[in-house]
Amino acid sequence: MKHVHPSSARVPAPGLRLRGDFDHAGVPLFRDLDLTVAAGGWTCLLGPSGVGKSTVLRLLAGLETGGSFTGEIGADDGGPIAGRIAFMAQTDLLAPWLDVRGNVTLGARLRGETPDAARAEELIARVGLADHVHKWPASLSGGMRQRVALARVLMEDRPIVLLDEPFGALDARTRAEMQELAFETLTGRTVLLVTHDPAEAVRLGHRLFILSENGLSECAGLENEPVRAIDAPETIEMQVRLFRSLRGGVA
Amino acid sequence: MTRRRLLDGLLAATVAILSWQVLVWITGVPPFILPGPLRVAETLVDNAGLILDHATITVAEVLIGLVLGALFGAMTALHLMISPLARRLVLPVMVFSQAIPVFALAPILTLWFGYGMASKIVMALLIIYFPVVSTFYDGLRRTDPGLLDLAQTMGARPRRTLFFLRLPAALPAFGSGLRLAAVYAPIGAVIGEWVGASRGLGYLMLLANGRAKTDLMFAAMFVLAAFAVVLYAAVSVVTRRMVRWSDETVEATPRP
Numbered sequence: 001m002k003h004v005h006p007s008s009a010r011v012p013a014p015g016l017r018l019r020g021d022f023d024h025a026g027v028p029l030f031r032d033l034d035l036t037v038a039a040g041g042w043t044c045l046l047g048p049s050g051v052g053k054s055t056v057l058r059l060l061a062g063l064e065t066g067g068s069f070t071g072e073i074g075a076d077d078g079g080p081i082a083g084r085i086a087f088m089a090q091t092d093l094l095a096p097w098l099d100v101r102g103n104v105t106l107g108a109r110l111r112g113e114t115p116d117a118a119r120a121e122e123l124i125a126r127v128g129l130a131d132h133v134h135k136w137p138a139s140l141s142g143g144m145r146q147r148v149a150l151a152r153v154l155m156e157d158r159p160i161v162l163l164d165e166p167f168g169a170l171d172a173r174t175r176a177e178m179q180e181l182a183f184e185t186l187t188g189r190t191v192l193l194v195t196h197d198p199a200e201a202v203r204l205g206h207r208l209f210i211l212s213e214n215g216l217s218e219c220a221g222l223e224n225e226p227v228r229a230i231d232a233p234e235t236i237e238m239q240v241r242l243f244r245s246l247r248g249g250v251a
Numbered sequence: 252m253t254r255r256r257l258l259d260g261l262l263a264a265t266v267a268i269l270s271w272q273v274l275v276w277i278t279g280v281p282p283f284i285l286p287g288p289l290r291v292a293e294t295l296v297d298n299a300g301l302i303l304d305h306a307t308i309t310v311a312e313v314l315i316g317l318v319l320g321a322l323f324g325a326m327t328a329l330h331l332m333i334s335p336l337a338r339r340l341v342l343p344v345m346v347f348s349q350a351i352p353v354f355a356l357a358p359i360l361t362l363w364f365g366y367g368m369a370s371k372i373v374m375a376l377l378i379i380y381f382p383v384v385s386t387f388y389d390g391l392r393r394t395d396p397g398l399l400d401l402a403q404t405m406g407a408r409p410r411r412t413l414f415f416l417r418l419p420a421a422l423p424a425f426g427s428g429l430r431l432a433a434v435y436a437p438i439g440a441v442i443g444e445w446v447g448a449s450r451g452l453g454y455l456m457l458l459a460n461g462r463a464k465t466d467l468m469f470a471a472m473f474v475l476a477a478f479a480v481v482l483y484a485a486v487s488v489v490t491r492r493m494v495r496w497s498d499e500t501v502e503a504t505p506r507p
Contacts, residue, residue: 061404063404086404087401093398095398096497097420097422106401110405110411110412111405111411112408136496138497156405162404
């Protein structure tokens with residue numbers, strides 16, 4: 001059996017920068033946005049719905065946004081972003097006709113490569129689904145389905161990982177477990193996590209940004225290293241500060 | 252659940268046949284206008300060989316038409332997905348062609364393809380072609396955009412996205428197209444036989460009707476209806492098996 005590299009530490013993950021304006025149907029969504037995603041760490045982008053968080057993520061992913069962007073998007077090592085990202089969304093985006101292993105190896109099949117079945121099985125075991133390798137998504141719970149999606153991200157083994165509220169639809173306990181599992185397995189990669197949940201951002205972020213109608217602002221003052229305990233006093237205090245900033249729009 | 256539905260069906264059939272018999276008794280209509288169910292059953296048994304002979308032809312026409320229609324329909328839908336030119340040229344023609352009743356085409360098809368099975372197969376094919384193409388094409392276009400985004404970030408090749416994502420995702424739609432086709436195909440074949448044929452259940456019905464053998468007409472019609480029901484049931488089973496993963500209650504069977 002081949003050795004698995006859960007984190008691609010051998011290839012240094014690049015930092016990302018997105019700078020520019022975005023218009024949706026002639027209406028500006030954001031102006032002079034300047035977001036830096038630090039290399040090899042977790043950057044959380046927090047904000048209310050409709051301010052363009054997902055648009056930022058989709059721009060970085062090179063996906064259709066339905067609007068026009070003027071500015072620049074790039075990696076700090078000068079290389080292209082395309083082909084170096086893995087993507088995880090709020091819905092698990094599992095193909096219902098494929099079993100767990102089929103979903104985890106979907107990328108290889110779509111690129112016309114031979115999937116590495118042994119590696120897929122190891123990663124499925126790593127996310128705790130060893131007993132469910134041959135089940136269809138319809139027979140899995142929401143939490144298990146997101147684990148499959150995480151295993152698929154790990155299988156893709158890209159240095160940059162873009163997460164669009166991937167834990168938003170899970171119940172509190174499953175969410176906490178998934179956050180820890182994702183953080184542990186994605187260590188060393190450049191991760192951008194888009195979320196509307198201050199608690200999640202405070203738990204997982206190395207750096208924290210708030211995107212609001214007034215633009216982007218960094219929320220400094222994070223202590224310790226993630227994953228931070230949910231019930232630590234400084235975590236709770238930070239969470240309250242974030243919550244106030246979100247409500248008042250003042251960071 | 253299925254057994255209950257089967258029982259309901261049997262009960263409904265019994266009630267219908269009884270009412271039919273009662274109607275014949277009460278009104279006292281002569282058998283050449285409306286034969287009773289008993290008489291039809293007798294005729295069916297007495298003429299089993301003759302009816303079976305003609306039924307074989309019709310069944311063959313329908314099955315061949317169904318398979319060819321499904322095949323051509325599926326290929327057309329895939330081609331529409333791949334080629335923008337096909338979308339611009341073929342799609343409007345297809346929609347327009349639906350304005351022509353297939354009934355109106357039957358005489359000319361008989362002229363072109365003769366009195367044999369070929370013209371009936373073409374009729375069955377034509378009548379199911381559009382429903383198959385339009386349901387399958389719709390299904391192919393309506394892939395979850397999230398899945399397509401995912402495929403893009405994975406660096407998927409367009410052809411592979413079509414065959415590994417869009418195609419399986421469209422199978423439920425393709426299945427409903429095929430179930431529609433199973434209903435329409437016998438109609439197409441029988442219309443063809445009515446217009447011009449020397450064999451087949453449609454021909455037999457027309458012949459029996461012309462000779463006032465109404466009981467034989469009914470017997471042939473029942474065989475045709477029974478075949479249509481069995482065909483629909485069989486196609487339903489196949490198409491549901493094709494998408495058994497889409498059932499929310501599936502318990503996946505472990506594979507070796």
